[in-house]
Amino acid sequence: MxxxxxxxxxxxxxxxxxxxxxxxxxxxxxxxxxxxxxxxxxxxxxxxxxxxxxxxxxxxxxxxxxxxxxxxSKKYRITDDLDRAQEVPAAHQHTPHQQAERSDLMRRVHGLIRGLPEKYRTILQLRDIDGLSYQEIAEVLHIEMSEVKVNLHRARKQVREQLQNLHVYGIQ
Amino acid sequence: MCMEYNDIRALLEKYWACETTEAEEAQLRLFYAEHEDALPVDLMEAAPLFRYFHAEGEMPMPELFTDVPAPWEHPESAKIIRPFWHHWMKYAAVLLLAVGVGYSVTKFQHKHAGGNNPELAFRDTFDDPKIAYQETQRALQLISKHLNKGKTEMEKLSYFSEAQEIVQGGHN
Missing domain, CATH: 1.10.1740 (Rna Polymerase Sigma Factor; Chain: A)
Structure with missing residues (x-):
């Protein structure tokens, strides 16, 4: 090369x-x-x-x-920087109140996804943020395509349940 | 608008069942990013998730070490061009060396030519032999005159030394 x-x-x-x-x-x-x-x-x-x-x-x-x-590695400590969620760029200009509300919501979604098991989180990210196909995800993770589909389904189900809680009760 | 909402509802159902294509999922992300406000309640549930996915996809990229061009990638820009008179010491040294070599060569040639010419070494320095003879006599007389000058002093000294020897002999 x-x-x-x-x-x-x-x-x-x-x-x-x-x-x-x-x-x-x-x-x-x-x-x-x-x-x-x-x-x-x-x-x-x-x-x-x-x-x-x-x-x-x-x-x-x-x-x-x-x-x-x-x-x-033992030295590593996960520092889930909640502040970073606020760096998510806003698509449009909003009032400070709307911005704060939006940042709060983004932070909650970020926390919700980070709370998923590593495998679910990775598959969800590769599919929904990076837009990879099932075949590509299977190649990245070195697993079967059927396993990708099953894990993605479970990940989305878990996310949906938590989103419903967030939406209906305002809790996470 | 109602039609669009119905399409989104149908897409959402497919999404949760993991039956959507990459293009349909991209459509969902775009829809939620563009429709920030005033959505029907049932569509609001998934809004934070898709907005989060969209925002993460648009995340700016920080600078990596690979973004900085390596020094060998632009050798022209690194080259400093100076006018030729900035190197004056170089030229001065060459000039000095040339002058030195030239001087020693001429000196050597002069010396070599003088030493190898016997005619020049044994050539007479007079024109008239009579005057030369008189001058020589005069010079020799001057030497003998001054030579005798110190002789009387030396005689006195010899008297002293003789007397000293006698005295020393008498004591012994």
Whole structure:
């Protein structure tokens, strides 16, 4: 793999990789570190590139493995920065009250998704935020497609139940 | 509008059952991002979730180390062009060296030519032999005159030393 292939095929998906790492780790700085480590690892394994069918899925798998290794390491402590939810850009201009309400709601949804088991959360993110197909998700996570569908269904069901609580009772 | 809401309701049902395509899910995210206010109550339930997905998808990307161009990628910009007179010390050193070499070469040639010419070494320095003879005589007389000047002093000294020896002999 030449540097041109790396620049043309790997670099364009960096935002997707970053978002993926960010959701797994919940911390921007760590996500950046992981992406950089992932790029280095991809570059070191460039000989394998010819055999691969889906480069994107391979890069995402590397990113996920690195992120999970970091999570497992004893030193790591999940700092679920609730403030970050407020950084979610608003699509339109609102009154301060609406903005506060919106930020609060976004924070709750963020917390709700982070509360899901890792597998559910990852599948939900890959599908609903990154827009990957079931096949691509199966390749990233190295699992069967049927397993992707089952886990996604369970994840959405769990999210829906919590959303109903949030909507009807205002609790999470 | 009612028609659109009905479509969204149908899509939502498909979404919760995991039967939607990627395009339909993208449509749901876009719908909720565009319709911030005044939605029917039943559609409000899923609103925070899809707005969250949409906002996360639009999340700005922080700068990574790979975004900064490497120094070798733009060698032209790194090259500093100075006018030639900025290197004056270089030219001065070359000039000094040239002058030094030239001087020593001429000096050597001059010395070499002088040493190898026997005619020049044994050539007479006079034109008239008679005057030369007189001048020589005069010079020699001057030497002998001054040579005798110190002789009387030396005689006195010898008297002293003789007397000293006699005195020392008498004592012994």
């Amino acid at each position: 030449s540097s041109e292939v790396f620049l043309n095929q790997i670099m364009p998906i960096k935002q997707k990789l970053f978002r993926f790492a960010l959701h797994l780790l919940g911390n921007e700085e760590d996500a950046k570190d992981i992406i950089q480590d992932a790029f280095v690892k991809v570059w070191h394994n460039k000989e394998k590139m010819g055999e691969l069918q889906n480069l994107e899925a391979w890069c995402m798998r590397i990113t996920r493995n690195l992120a999970l290794d970091k999570l497992k």
